[in-house]
Amino acid sequence: xxxxxxxxxxxxxxxxxxxxxxxxxxxxxxxxxxxxxxxxxxxxxxxxxxxxxxxxxxxxxxxxxxxxxxxxxxxxxxxxxxxxxxxxxxxxxxxxxxxxxxxxxxxxxxxxxxxxxxxxxxxxxxxxxxxxxxxxxxxxxxxxxxxxxxxxxxxxxxxxxxxxxxxxxxxxxxxxxxxxxxxxxxxxxxxxxxxxxxxxxxxxxxxxxxxxxxxxxxxxxxxxxxxxxxxxxxxxxxxxxxxxxxxxxxxxxxxxxxxxxxxxxxxxxxxxxxxxxxxxxxxxxxxxxxxxxxxxxxxxxxxxxxxxxxxxxxxxxxxxxxxxxxxxxxxxxxxxxxxxxxxxxxxxxxxxxxxxxxxxxxxxxxxxxxxxxxxxxxxxxxxxxxxxxxxxxxxxxxxxxxxxxxxxxxxxxxxxxxxxxxxxxxxxxxxxxxxxxxxxxxxxxxxxxxxxxxxxxxxxxxxxxxxxxxxxxxxxxxxxxxxxxxxxxxxxxxxxxxxxxxxxxxxxxxxxxxxxxxxxxxxxxxxxxxxxxxxxxxxxxxxxxxxxxxxxxxxxxxxxxxxxxxxxxxxxxxxxxxxxxxxxxxxxxxxxxxxxxxxxxxxxxxxxxxxxxxxxxxxxxxxxxxxxxxxxxxxxxxxxxxxxxxxxxxxxxxxxxxxxxxxxxxxxxxxxxxxxxxxxxxxxxxxxxxxxxxxxxxxxxxxxxxxxxxxxxxxxxxxxxxxxxxxxxxxxxxxxxxxxxxxxxxxxxxxxxxxxxxxxxxxxxxxxxxxxxxxxxxxxxxxxxxxxxxxxxxxxxxxxxxxxxxxxxxxxxxxxxxxxxxxxxxxxxxxxxxxxxxxxxxxxxxxxxxxxxxxxxxxxxxxxxxxxxxxxxxxxxxxxxxxxxxxxxxxxxxxxxxxxxxxxxxxxxxxxxxxxxxxxxxxxxxxxxxxxxxxxxxxxxxxxxxxxxxxxxxx
Numbered sequence: 043x044x045x046x047x048x049x050x051x052x053x054x055x056x057x058x059x060x061x062x063x064x065x066x067x068x069x070x071x072x073x074x075x076x077x078x079x080x081x082x083x084x085x086x087x088x089x090x091x092x093x094x095x096x097x098x099x100x101x102x103x104x105x106x107x108x109x110x111x112x113x114x115x116x117x118x119x120x121x122x123x124x125x126x127x128x129x130x131x132x133x134x135x136x137x138x139x140x141x142x143x144x145x146x147x148x149x150x151x152x153x154x155x156x157x158x159x160x161x162x163x164x165x166x167x168x169x170x171x172x173x174x175x176x177x178x179x180x181x182x183x184x185x186x187x188x189x190x191x192x193x194x195x196x197x198x199x200x201x202x203x204x205x206x207x208x209x210x211x212x213x214x215x216x217x218x219x220x221x222x223x224x225x226x227x228x229x230x231x232x233x234x235x236x237x238x239x240x241x242x243x244x245x246x247x248x249x250x251x252x253x254x255x256x257x258x259x260x261x262x263x264x265x266x267x268x269x270x271x272x273x274x275x276x277x278x279x280x281x282x283x284x285x286x287x288x289x290x291x292x293x294x295x296x297x298x299x300x301x302x303x304x305x306x307x308x309x310x311x312x313x314x315x316x317x318x319x320x321x322x323x324x325x326x327x328x329x330x331x332x333x334x335x336x337x338x339x340x341x342x343x344x345x346x347x348x349x350x351x352x353x354x355x356x357x358x359x360x361x362x363x364x365x366x367x368x369x370x371x372x373x374x375x376x377x378x379x380x381x382x383x384x385x386x387x388x389x390x391x392x393x394x395x396x397x398x399x400x401x402x403x404x405x406x407x408x409x410x411x412x413x414x415x416x417x418x419x420x421x422x423x424x425x426x427x428x429x430x431x432x433x434x435x436x437x438x439x440x441x442x443x444x445x446x447x448x449x450x451x452x453x454x455x456x457x458x459x460x461x462x463x464x465x466x467x468x469x470x471x472x473x474x475x476x477x478x479x480x481x482x483x484x485x486x487x488x489x490x491x492x493x494x495x496x497x498x499x500x501x502x503x504x505x506x507x508x509x510x511x512x513x514x515x516x517x518x519x520x521x522x523x524x525x526x527x528x529x530x531x532x533x534x535x536x537x538x539x540x541x542x543x544x545x546x547x548x549x550x551x552x553x554x555x556x557x558x559x560x561x562x563x564x565x566x567x568x569x570x571x572x573x574x575x576x577x578x579x580x581x582x583x584x585x586x587x588x589x590x591x592x593x594x595x596x597x598x599x600x601x602x603x604x605x606x607x608x609x610x611x612x613x614x615x616x617x618x619x620x621x622x623x624x625x626x627x628x629x630x631x632x633x634x635x636x637x638x639x640x641x642x643x644x645x646x647x648x649x650x651x652x653x654x655x656x657x658x659x660x661x662x663x664x665x666x667x668x669x670x671x672x673x674x675x676x677x678x679x680x681x682x683x684x685x686x687x688x689x690x691x692x693x694x695x696x697x698x699x700x701x702x703x704x705x706x707x708x709x710x711x712x713x714x715x716x717x718x719x720x721x722x723x724x725x726x727x728x729x730x731x732x733x734x735x736x737x738x739x740x741x742x743x744x745x746x747x748x749x750x751x752x753x754x755x756x757x758x759x760x761x762x763x764x765x766x767x768x769x770x771x772x773x774x775x776x777x778x779x780x781x782x783x784x785x786x787x788x789x790x791x792x793x794x795x796x797x798x799x800x801x802x803x804x805x806x807x808x809x810x811x812x813x814x815x816x817x818x819x820x821x822x823x824x825x826x827x828x829x830x831x832x833x834x835x836x837x838x839x840x841x842x843x844x845x846x847x848x849x850x851x852x853x854x855x856x857x858x859x860x861x862x863x864x865x866x867x868x869x870x871x872x873x874x875x876x877x878x879x880x881x882x883x884x885x886x887x888x889x890x891x892x893x894x895x896x897x898x899x900x901x902x903x904x905x906x907x908x909x910x911x912x913x914x915x916x917x918x919x920x921x922x923x924x925x926x927x928x929x930x931x932x933x934x935x936x937x938x939x940x941x942x943x944x945x946x947x948x949x950x951x952x953x954x955x956x957x958x959x960x961x962x963x964x965x966x967x968x969x970x971x972x973x974x975x976x977x978x979x980x981x982x983x984x985x986x987x988x989x990x991x992x993x994x995x996x997x
Contacts, residue, residue, distance in 0.1 A: 043065065043085050043086075044085065046106065046108065047085045047086060047108065047127070047128070049106070050086070050102070050103070050106050050108045050128070051063060051065065051086055053102055053106070054086070054088060054099065054102070057095070057098060058088060058090075058095065058099075062088065062089040062090075062091070062133065063086065063087075063088060064086070064087040064088075064089070065085065065086055065087075066631065067624060067627060067628065067631075068608055068627070068628055068631040068632065068635055069087065069600075069635070070083055070084050070085070070086075070087055070129075071083050071607065071608065071611060072600055072604035072605075072607050072608055072635075073087045073113075073129065073131060073604065074087065074124060074125070074129055075116070075124070075571075075585060075603070075604065075607045076113070076116035076117070076118055076121070076122075076123040076124055076585075076587070077116060077117045077118060077119050077584075077585055077586045077587050078118060078119050078120055078121040078122075078123075078124070078521065078522075078523070078571070079121075079435045079437060079484070079486070079570060079571050080121035080124055080522055080523075080568075080569050080570060080571055081124065081569055081570070081571040081572070082124040082125055082126040082569055083126060084111075084124075084125050084126060084127060084128060084129040085126065085127060085128065086127075086128045086129070087128075087129045087131055088128060088129070088130050088131065089131045089132075089133040090130050090131070090132065090133060091133040091134065091135035091136075092135055093209065093211060093217060093299035093300075094217075096130065096211050096297055096299065097211045097215045097216070097217050098215065099128075099130060100211055100212075100213060100214075100215045100297065100552075100553075101214065101215025102215075103128065103552050104213055104214055104215065104550055104552055107550055107552060108127060108128055108552060109125065109127040109128065109551075109552050109553075109554070109555050110125075110127065110128045110129075110130055110552060110553065110554070111123065111124065111125035111127070111128070111129050111130065111293060111553075111554045111557075112130050112183070112187070112293040112297055112554070113129055113130065113131050113132070114132055114152055114153065114180070114181035114182075114183035114184035114187070115155070115176075115179050115180050115181045115184055115587055115590065115591075116184075116587050116590075117176040117179050117180045117184065117586060117587045117588070118184060118188060118292075118518075118519060118521065119438055119440075119518045119519075119521075119523075120515065120518050120519045120520060120521025120522065120523035120524060121521040121522035121523050121557070121569075122187075122188070122292040122293070122519050122520070122521035122522070122554070122557045122558075123184070123293075124569075125554070130297075132152060132153040132181070132183065133153075134153075134597065134936070134937070135153075136151045136152050136153025136154070136183075137151060137153045137154050137158075137913065138150075138151045138154075139151065139154055139159065139162055141162060141163065141166070145163060145166035145168045145305060146168075146304060146305055147206055147302055147303065147304055147305060148162065148163060148168075148170065148302070148303055148305055149300060149301070149302040150170075150182045150300065150301055150302075150303065151182070151299070151300055152181060152182050152183025152184075152186075152298055152299065152300070152301070153181055153182070153183065154181060154182045155177075155178065155179065155180065155181055155182075155591055156170065156172065156173075156174070156176075156177035156178070156180050156181070156182060156185055157177050157178035157179075158912055158913075159182060160177070160308075161912065162912075163305055163308070164308070166305075167307065167308050167309070167310060168305040168306065168307065168308055169305065169306060169307075169308040170204070170303050170305060170306070171195055171198075171199030171200055171201070171203065171204040171303065171304075171305075171306050172185050172186075172189075172190050172191055172192060172195050172199070172200055172201050172204075173191070173192035173193060173194050173195045174190040174191065174192045174195075174517070175192060175193070175420070175423075176190075176586070176587075176588065177192070178588070178591065178649065179586075179587055179588045179589075179590060179591055179649070182301060183298060185201060186201045186205075186208075186288075186289055186298055186301050187288075187289075187290070187291065187292050187293050187298065187519075188266065188290060188292060188517075188518070188519035189201050189202055189266050189270070189289050189290030189517070189519070190517055190518075190519075191264060191472075191475075191477075191516075191517045192472070192517070193339045193341060193472055194338050194339045194374075196264075196472075196474065196475050197261070197263075197264055197475065199306050201289045201290075201301075201303070202270060202272075202273075202286060202289045202290065204303045204304045204305075204306065205285065205286065205289060205301065205302075205303065205304075206221065206302040206303060206304050207219070207220045207221030207285065207301075207302045208220055208221070208285050208288065208298050208299075208300060208301045208302065209221075209298070209299045209300040209301075210285070210288055210296045210297060210298050210299060211296060211297040211299055212233075212296045212547065213295075213296065213547060213548040213549070213550065213552060213553055216229070216232065216233065217299070218233075219300075220281050220282075220284070220285045221302055226281055229281075236546065236547070237280040237281070237284070238280075239546050240280040240283050240284060240546070241278075241280045241283075243274060243539070243542065243543070243546075244274045244275075244277070244278060244280070244283055247271070247274040247275060247539065248274070248275050248278075250535075252535075253535055253536060253539070254275055256532075256533065256535075256536060257271045257272055257274070257275050257536070258272070258275065259511075260272075260513070260531075260532070262444075263442040263443070263444065263475065263476055263477075263512060263513050263516065264442045264472075264475050264476075264477045264513060264516035264517055265442065265513040265515070265516065266290050266513075266515045266516065266517055266518065266519050266520060267513055267514050267515045267520050267524060267527075267528055267531050267532070268520060268528045268531070268532055268536075268537070268540050268558060268559070269287060269290070269291060269295075269540045269543055269544075269558065270286055270287055270289055270290050270291070271532075271536060271539060271540065272286075273286035273287045273289075274539075287543065287547070290519070291558065292519055292520065292521065292554060292557050292558055293553060293554045293557070294544065294548065294553050294554045294555075294557055294558050294559075295543070295544070295547040295548060295553065296547065296548075296553070307378070309338075309376035309377050309378050310378075311376060311377045311378065311379060311380050311382075311383040311407070312374060312375070312376050312383075312407065312409075312412065313374070313375050313376075313383055313386075313387050313405045313406065313407045313412070314372065314373065314374045314375075314405065314406060314411075314412035314415050314416070315372075315373050315390075315403055315404060315405040315406070315415075316370055316371075316372050316373075316415045316418065317370060317371045317372075317373060317394075317399055317401075317403050318361075318364060318368060318369075318370045318399060318400035318401050319368060319369055319370065319371070319397070319398070319399055319400060320364070320365050320367065320368055320398060320399075320400050321365075321367045321368065321369070322344065322345075322367055322368075322369045322449055322452050322453065323449040324397055324398060325342065325369040325370070325371060325449075326342075326445075326448040326449035326452065326473070327397060327449070328371060328394045328397055329342065329371065329445055329448060329473040329474065330445050330446055330448075331393050331394050331397075332371070332373065332390065332393065332394065332474070333445060333474055334393070335375075335386075335389055335390045335393050336375055336377075336386040336389060336390070337373055337374065337375050337390060337474065338374050338375055338376045339372070339373070339374040339472070339474065340371055340372070340373050340374075340472070340473045340474040341371065341372040341373075341419050341470065341471070341472060341473060342369060342370075342371055342448075342452075342469070342470060342471055342472075342473035342478070343369060343370045343371075343372070343418075343419065343422065343468075343469075343470045344369050344452065344456075344468055344469040344470065345364065345365075345366055345367065345368045345369060346466075346467065346468035346469070347422045347425075347468040347469065347470050348361055348364065348368065348369075348370060349468075350422060350425035350426065350429075350468055351418055351421050351422065351425050354418075354421065354425075356414060357418070360400075360401065364400055368400060369452075371473065372415055372416065372418070372419050373390065373405075374412070375387060375390060375405075380407075383407070387405045390405075391403050391405070419470065422468060422470045422481065423436070423438065423481060423651055424651040424652045424653075425468075426466065426468065426481045426482070426483060427582055427584050427651060427652045428582060428652050429466065429483075430483040430582070431483065431485070432573075432575045432581045433485060433487060433573055433574060433575060434483045434484055434485045434573065435483070435484055435485075435486070435571065435573050435584065436481060436482075436483055436484075436584050437481070437482055437483075437484050437495075438479050438480075438481050438518070439479065439480050439481075439502065440477070440478075440479050440515055440516050440517055440518040441477075441478055441480075441502070441506050441512055441513060441514060441515075441516060442475060442476045442477045442478070442512050442513040442516035443476045443478070443506070443510045443512040444476055444510065444512070445473075445474075445475075445476045447476075447510055448473065448476055448478075450510075451476075451478070451506075451510055451512070452469060452478070454505055454509065455469060455478070455480055455502075455505075456469075458498060458501050458502060458505065459480075459482070461501070462494055462497055462498040462501070463494070464482040464498065466482060466483060467480055467481065467482035468480065468481055468482075469481075475516070476512070477513075477516040477517065486570040486571075486572075487572075492567055492570070495567075496566075496567055499527075499566065502514075503527045503530055503531075504530075506531075507527075507530055507531050513531070514527055514530075514531050520557070520558045521557055521558070522556060522557060522560065522565050522566060522569075523566050524566070525556070525557065525558060525559060525560035525562075525565055525566070526560060526562065526563045526564070526565055526566055527566075528540070528558070528559060540558075540559055541559060544558075544559055571585075572610070572614060573585075573610065574610055574613050574614040574617060575613060576606070576609045576610040576612070576613035577609065577613075577659055577662065579654070579655075579658045579659045579662060580606045580609065580654055580656060580658075580659050582652045582654060583603070583606045583650075583652070583654050584651070584652070585603050585606065585607065586603070586651060587601075587603050588649045588650060588651060589601065589602040589603055589645075589646035589649055589650050589654075589656070590602070590603060591649070591915070592645035592646055592648065592649055592915045592916070593641075593645065593646060593915070593916075594641045594643065594645075594915060594916040594917065594918035594920075594930065594933070594934035595639045595640060595641060595918065595930055595933065595934070597933050597936065598639055598929060598930060598933035598934075599634070599635040599636070599639040600635050600636055600639070600640075602646035602650075602654070602656035605636045605640065605656055605659065605660070606654075606656060606659070608628060608632055608635070608636060609632070609636065609659065611628060612625065612628050612629060612632065615628070636660070636663075637660055637663050637664060637667070638927055639927060639929075639930050640656070640657065640660040641657070641886070641916050641918050641919075641920035641923060641930060641934070642657030642658075642660045642661055642806055642920065643657060643886035643887075643916040643920065644657045644658075644886060644890055645886045645889060645890070645915055645916050647890070648889060648890060660808075661805065661806065661807075661808045661810075662808065663808070664807055664808030665808030665809065665810060666808070667808070668807060668808050668809060671809070672809065672811065672812075675804055675807075675809035675811070675812040676811065676812050676815065678804075678812065679799075679801075679804060679812040679813075679815050679816050680815075681797075682757070682797040682798075682799050682816065683794075683796040683797030686757060686760060686761055686796055686797065687796075689761045690733040690734070690761050691733070693730070693731055693732060693733040693734075693761065693762065693763075694732070694733040696726065696730055697730070697732040697733065697766055700728075700730070700766055701766065705728050708726065708728075709726070709727075709728065712725075712726035713726075721926075724922075724925035724926060725924070725925050725926070725928040727928075727957070727961040728765065728766070728767060728961070729765050729767075729956075729957045729958070729960035729961040730765060730957065731762035731763050731764065731765055731953070731957065732762075732763040732764060732765065732766060733761065733762075733763055734759065734760055734761055734762055734763035734773045734774075734775070735763065735773055735776075736796075737755060737760060737775050737776075737791065737795060739779070739789070739791050740779060740780075740783065740789070742783075744783075744787075744788035744789075745786060745788075748786055748787060748788040749786070749787055749788065750787070750788045750790055750833045751782060751787045751788070751789060751790065751833065751834055751835070751836050751862075752790045752791070752792060752824065752827055752828055752833050752834070752835045752836065753775075753778060753779060753782065753789050753790065753791055753835075753836045753838070754792060754798070754820075754824070754835055754836065754837050754838070755774070755775045755778070755795070755838055756799075756800070756837070756838060756839035756842045756953070757798070757799050757803070758839055758842075758952075758953040758954055759773075759774045759775055759838050759839060759953055760775065760795070760796070762953050762954075762957075764968070765957075765960065765966070767966075768966050768968070769966065770968070770972060772972075774838060774953065774968075774969050774971065775838075777969070777971050777972055777975055778836070778838055778859075778969075778971050780975065781867070781971055781974060781975045781978075782836065784871065784975070784978070784980045785866070785867045785870040785871055785980065786870055786980070787866075790827065790833070792820075792823050792824065792827050793823065793826075793827065794823070798816075798819070798820050798823060799816040799820065800816065800817055800820060800842040800845045800846050800849070801813030801814060801815070801816035801817040801820075801845060801849070802841055802842055802845045802921065803921055803922070804816065805845065806920065806921050814849070817845065817846070817849040817850055818850075820846070820850065821849075821850040821851050821854070824850070824854050825851060825853070825854065828854060828855075830853055831851070831853035831854045831855055833855075834855040834857055834862070835854060835855060835856050835857065836857055836859070836862050837856055837857065837858055837859070838859050838969070838971070839859075839951065839952050839953060840858050840859070840860070840885050840887035840888045840891065840893075840951040840952050841885070841886075841887040841921075841952055843856060843857075843858035843859075843861075843887065843891065844858075844887040844890055844891055847891070858888075858891060858893065858951065859951050859969065859970065859971060860888060860891075860893040860896050860897050860900065860951060860970070861891075861893065861896065863900055863970070863971075863974060864896040864899060864900055867974070867978075868899075868900070868903065870980075870981060871974075871978040871979065871980060871981065872978060872979045872980070872981055873903040873904065873977055873978050874977050874978070874979065875902075875903060875904060875905060875906055875977065876904065876905050876906070876977060877905070877906050877907065878905060878907065878946040879905070879907035879908075879909055879944055879945045879946060880901065880904070880905045880907065880908060880909065880945055880946060880947055880948065880949060880973065881908075881909045881910075881911070881941075881942040881945040881947070881948035881949070881963070881965065881967070882897060882898070882901050882908050882909065882910050882948070882949055882950070882970075883911075883914065883917060883948060883949070883950040883955065883956075883959055883967065884897055884910065884950075885916070885917070885950055885951055885952045885955050886915065886916035886917075887951075887952065888951055889915075893951075897951075897970070898910075900970060900974065901949065901970065901973070903977070904973050904974060904976075904977040905973075905977075909941065909942055909944075909945055911937065911938055911941035911942060912941075913937045913941075914934070914935065914937065914938055914941070915934070916934060917931060917934055917935055917955045917958050917959055918930040918931040918932075918933065918934030918935065918958070919931050919952075919954050919955050919957065919958040919959075921954060922954070924954065924957060924958045931958040931961075931962070932962060935958060935959065935962040935963070936962075938959070938962050938963045939962060939963050939964055942963050942964075942965060943963075943964060943965070945965055946965070947965055947966050947967070947968070947973075948960070948963060948965050948966065948967035948968075949967065949968060949969065949970040949972070949973050950967055950968075950969065950970070951969060951970060953969070955967075956968055956969070
């Protein structure tokens with residue numbers, strides 16, 4: 043670390059706690075990586091928790107002339123969120139929001155994820171204007187700082203156009219709230235010179251006819267190249283100029299600590315059509331016509347894009363037969379009511395009826411059907427990511443053209459791809475705005491490849507600007523990627539005005555220097571990110587960061603993206619043989635940061651564009667680390683019945699001790715023992731379960747003709763009973779059997795139940811052979827008792843259900859608790875809804891099983907007030923991690939208590955998860971079976987008809 047940064051770090055330590063000042067090589071590299079193809083490693087990462095902290099950091103940086111860069115989610119693509127100086131991360135204290143009475147405005151802190159903001163507005167049929175593809179990962183701070191738009195946003199609903207007010211921190215550390223009259227009045231006194239200068243620049247710009255005209259002309263299209271010079275012509279009030287300049291400034295003019303948006307309508311009625319044309323020119327003619335109709339989105343896909351997905355499951359066969367010049371438009375229209383929607387569909391179809399289409403135009407209002415259409419569009423980017431060669435990256439460029447010249451522009455882009463041999467490149471984009479994205483794979487491991495990329499970019503820049511006077515960056519931000527081309531696009535006079543604004547608002551050049559404006563003509567070719575082969579399980583990762591919001595360890599150690607970043611660096615150092623000392627340090631630190639604190643829950647795969655499950659990498663590493671324990675693992679698998687007995691004894695012993703000592707003494711003694719053992723003794727909490735009683739099937743004979751179900755209690759359900767303080771002391775197995783019988787089922791248990799296991803406890807530790815031996819054993823047992831799959835199997839723990847569905851014979855009908863209740867019990871029981879608020883935790887396994895909607899439906903049948911905390915994903919208990927690495931569980935559930943403290947109880951679908959949930963929430967969590975049993979009565983007759991019996995037995 044440079045001495046200047048050492049001194050700066052010492053000053054920061056006066057008001058920032060040590061744990062939020064990060065300087066070690068592993069985390070600075072991990073936290074310093076964004077979604078772009080550039081890499082700089084910060085010397086210091088600071089996790090700031092409030093605007094006042096940011097203000098002090100910036101003020102100190104200004105005094106010491108230390109560059110600082112702000113980071114939200116790091117989904118930016120153009121290199122605007124990286125630095126080799128000081129990176130300021132948003133901690134947990136930035137997720138606040140407020141909606142005004144009529145939901146026409148929403149105030150958001152910069153750490154709120156865009157998708158979460160929309161979920162807050164959903165009950166009002168409102169949303170925020172910006173809708174980038176990354177909205178479920180990108181944070182408001184980044185969305186505003188990049189003026190990100192998207193498929194439906196256009197130019198009318200982006201951050202610039204829907205901004206009401208903001209709180210910001212300037213380069214000298216001054217804070218101002220543009221929505222507060224007193225704050226503005228004080229600012230006008232303290233910064234009169236700054237506001238006068240902005241006023242003067244605005245007057246000069248508006249009076250300069252050529253410049254004024256140039257600015258208005260440039261913003262006829264989407265444009266995020268350079269600064270928002272339109273602020274100088276759209277507004278006369280210097281405060282309005284100032285706050286609108288912040289939009290799209292990429293953290294180079296100030297820090298937005300809060301923003302208030304004017305919301306836009308989210309019409310509930312939607313219809314979509316995927317329209318195929320035989321030529322690009324006809325496709326683009328359609329776009330120009332559709333722009334005048336009531337469409338909300340028009341997405342273009344060229345033939346290369348369609349070809350990349352034509353073999354995917356569910357794709358219509360005729361796509362393969364489309365001509366080479368074919369293209370498609372994905373069109374959506376929305377309305378407040380169904381009748382108006384139908385009228386809009388007819389108007390849209392009529393408008394392009396004269397154009398030749400490859401297939402008849404068919405709109406659908408079926409959500410499942412039009413979700414397939416959008417999945418095609420969203421699958422274009424992953425399609426390139428999935429085929430790229432290891433060591434290459436995927437680049438998404440982002441340009442805009444006048445809509446009436448779109449066909450020529452697409453043609454010219456295709457010619458440039460041919461010239462520079464980017465044969466896999468494809469084009470898609472928001473055609474309504476003339477905004478096209480082109481995607482291609484690129485290696486940066488030799489000068490020839492770098493020169494090829496440079497040649498393409500130079501030709502693209504000259505074509506976009508010289509031929510069409512378009513935008514070089516329509517919505518992805520200037521960053522480092524396009525900084526050398528800002529003057530080319532805007533001209534010398536406008537470019538100098540941008541520098542004037544930068545010097546005015548950041549005179550010492552400390553705010554994200556080198557981004558947006560950069561005098562280095564080759565900066566777009568420097569500090570290129572290496573993507574070496576690391577492991578086939580994760581080599582397709584493009585480091586986009588879409589996985590991060592789902593990860594339970596994201597605030598404790600590393601996210602999936604960051605784990606892959608470090609594993610790649612370890613692989614690179616191993617391959618090159620350089621810096622053995624650094625390699626050894628990274629390997630050692632990764633054990634805790636990467637492996638020990640990974641829940642391996644797989645939620646990352648549900649949001650990853652290329653479907654990577656980073657948990658697979660973690661399990662693979664654990665497998666290598668645990669090779670010496672293979673024999674022990676197999677012995678435990680072979681004697682699992684004994685393991686269960688020992689576990690029951692252990693839980694019974696812990697509960698007896700708890701009873702004798704009391705909760706306070708037990709907590710103190712076990713905490714001290716854990717500390718003295720260096721963490722080797724497992725964590726005990728008051729939510730620790732008692733031993734479950736041995737399962738004894740009810741002897742009551744079943745109703746004649748009752749449908750059969752094989753009940754498979756998990757090993758967790760068989761060994762873990764309720765906690766000592768739980769109000770209901772009935773074991774899960776007893777409760778489940780009672781519920782199934784209430785619904786009229788004959789319940790059958792597998793033979794030799796003790797010792798059966800799906801293998802999950804072994805799999806999570808990377809002991810794959812032992813895990814597979816257990817799943818094979820359970821498979822044979824179930825095939826026998828279900829008569830080769832003729833009788834359904836009820837599995838009461840969602841992680842076990844997920845593994846069973848993945849691993850065992852497909853003839854076996856495995857139903858998780860959620861699936862079985864939703865499919866078979868909802869119609870066989872009378873539900874009596876309560877008004878008491880109840881909390882729901884959707885486990886990672888339930889999410890991966892696609893059960894979220896079913897769970898909500900079941901819970902809503904039981905209670906009118908179902909609370910689902912919006913910042914909780916996987917609970918991080920991860921089997922036994924809640925005992926061995928309790929800080930992971932604590933971090934994942936750090937916001938839970940405040941979200942559910944008014945609830946009567948909490949419900950979930952995994953006994954181990956419920957231990958951690960109970961401990962960190964202050965309320966009792968248990969299986970949803972308990973709530974369903976409490977809220978239901980049997981129907982007068984659950985004697986099934988022959989038709990129903992057949993449906994259940996042969997599903």
